[in-house]
Amino acid sequence: MTSTAKAATARRVVFPFTAIVGQEEMKLALLLNVIDPKIGGVMIMGDRGTGKSTTIRALADLLPEIPVVANDPFNSHPSDPELMSDEVRTAFLNGENIPLAQQKVQMVDLPLGATEDRVCGTIDIEKALSEGVKAFEPGLLAKANRGILYVDEVNLLDDHLVDVLLDSAASGWNTVEREGISIRHPARFVLVGSGNPEEGELRPQLLDRFGMHAEIHTVKEPPLRVQIVEQRSEFDQNPHAFLEQYQSKQEELQQTIINAQQLLPSVTLDYDLRVKISEVCSEMDVDGLRGDIVTNRAAKAIAAFEGRTEVTIDDIRRVITLCLRHRLRKDPLESIDSGYKVEKAFARVFGVELSEDSAAANGTGQKATAGR
Structure with missing residues (x-):
C-alpha cells in the first residue's frame, strides 16, 4: 500500500461530494468559490437537516492536496510571498532552504462560543517583554489560511466576530495588536456561513460582504427523499465500500477543479x-x-x-x-x-x-x- 493510500485510509471517511443529491445551487456556489476564492465566500441559508454541513465537509475532502512549508502554523505557500508568514518570507528572500510538505486543504469549524483570541490568536505579552521575542499563539484564522473556514449558524455569531472574519477574508491578512506589539499573518480562506432563516437574518451590512448567497430547501419529491435516505444508510453501514463507488467521479471532479483554477x-x-x-x-x-x-x-x-x-x-x-x-x-x-x-x-x-x-x-x- 502506498503512503498516499495509507493516508487516505487513515483519514476519517467523509460522505462523497459527488453522491450528494439535489441542492445544486449550494454545490455550484461552493465550487465557484473554490475555483476563485476572491469571489468572497458563500452564505447558505436553509431548513434544518438539508445537508449543509455534510456538503461543506465533502467539498473540503474532495479538494486536492496543496504544497505547504513543513511545520508552519500558517500553511504558508513555499513559493508565493503573498501567502507566506513574515518568518517564511524572510527565509525565502534570503535564499534559505525551505522544507516542503503536501497536505489536504484544511476545513476549520468555528464554534459559536469562540472568543476573539481563539479566532485571531494571542500574543504572550510577558514573554515578549521579558525575552524580547514576539511570542504568538496562532488562532483559527491561521489554521484556515489557504483552506475553508466554516461558520454554522453564522446569524447567531456575535457581530463583532463576524466583522473580524469578513475583514480577514476580504484583505487576506489577520493582524493582532496587543500593548504596542503587532503581528500579522496571511489569512486567505473561503468563508462559508450557514444558518436557518427562522433564527434571524444577518445585518444587511454583513450580509453584503458575503460574495454569494445560496438558498436550500427540503427536497419535496418522495423518490428523491427515498434515494437520499437509502444513500445515507448505505454510507453509514459501510463507508469505505460506498466511497469506492464514487471514487472515479470524485477524481474526475477534483481534476476539473484543478483545470479550472489553471484556466x-x-x-x-x-x-x-x-x-x-x-x-x-x-x-x-x-x-x-x-x-x-x-x-x-x-x-x-x-x-x-x-x-x-x-x-x-x-x-x-x-x-x-x-x-x-x-x-x-x-x-x-x-x-x-x-x-x-x-x-x-x-x-x-x-x-x-x-x-x-x-x-x-x-x-x-x-x-x-x-x-x-
Missing part, C-alpha cells in the same frame, strides 16, 4: 456583457460595487469550470441571482428575495425571455431556466 486567468468577459451586468445592478438599486465585481468573477469561474475561456450570457444567468439576491434593498418584514426580481431584471437587460417555468422555479428558490 481562470485566461477567461475573458466581453465589455458589453460587463456593462449589462452593471445595468442589472443599477436597476436593482444595489448599493456599492460588490455585486458587479462578484458577478464578473463568478461568471468567469463557471466558464473556467466548464473548460471555456469566454463567458456567455448563460454563464451570467446561472450566477447572477446567487451574487445579487442578498444585496437588494427590501422591506424589513420581507425575507431575502428568492431571486425572481433579479431574474426579471436580467431577462429585460439581456433581452432573453423569462419563461413561466423560470418564474415558478424562482418562487421556490430553485434554479431558473431563463433564455433556454
Whole structure:
C-alpha cells in the first residue's frame, strides 16, 4: 500500500461530494468559490437537516492536496510571498532552504462560543517583554489560511466576530495588536456561513460582504427523499465500500477543479456583457460595487469550470441571482428575495425571455431556466 493510500485510509471517511443529491445551487456556489476564492465566500441559508454541513465537509475532502512549508502554523505557500508568514518570507528572500510538505486543504469549524483570541490568536505579552521575542499563539484564522473556514449558524455569531472574519477574508491578512506589539499573518480562506432563516437574518451590512448567497430547501419529491435516505444508510453501514463507488467521479471532479483554477486567468468577459451586468445592478438599486465585481468573477469561474475561456450570457444567468439576491434593498418584514426580481431584471437587460417555468422555479428558490 502506498503512503498516499495509507493516508487516505487513515483519514476519517467523509460522505462523497459527488453522491450528494439535489441542492445544486449550494454545490455550484461552493465550487465557484473554490475555483476563485476572491469571489468572497458563500452564505447558505436553509431548513434544518438539508445537508449543509455534510456538503461543506465533502467539498473540503474532495479538494486536492496543496504544497505547504513543513511545520508552519500558517500553511504558508513555499513559493508565493503573498501567502507566506513574515518568518517564511524572510527565509525565502534570503535564499534559505525551505522544507516542503503536501497536505489536504484544511476545513476549520468555528464554534459559536469562540472568543476573539481563539479566532485571531494571542500574543504572550510577558514573554515578549521579558525575552524580547514576539511570542504568538496562532488562532483559527491561521489554521484556515489557504483552506475553508466554516461558520454554522453564522446569524447567531456575535457581530463583532463576524466583522473580524469578513475583514480577514476580504484583505487576506489577520493582524493582532496587543500593548504596542503587532503581528500579522496571511489569512486567505473561503468563508462559508450557514444558518436557518427562522433564527434571524444577518445585518444587511454583513450580509453584503458575503460574495454569494445560496438558498436550500427540503427536497419535496418522495423518490428523491427515498434515494437520499437509502444513500445515507448505505454510507453509514459501510463507508469505505460506498466511497469506492464514487471514487472515479470524485477524481474526475477534483481534476476539473484543478483545470479550472489553471484556466481562470485566461477567461475573458466581453465589455458589453460587463456593462449589462452593471445595468442589472443599477436597476436593482444595489448599493456599492460588490455585486458587479462578484458577478464578473463568478461568471468567469463557471466558464473556467466548464473548460471555456469566454463567458456567455448563460454563464451570467446561472450566477447572477446567487451574487445579487442578498444585496437588494427590501422591506424589513420581507425575507431575502428568492431571486425572481433579479431574474426579471436580467431577462429585460439581456433581452432573453423569462419563461413561466423560470418564474415558478424562482418562487421556490430553485434554479431558473431563463433564455433556454
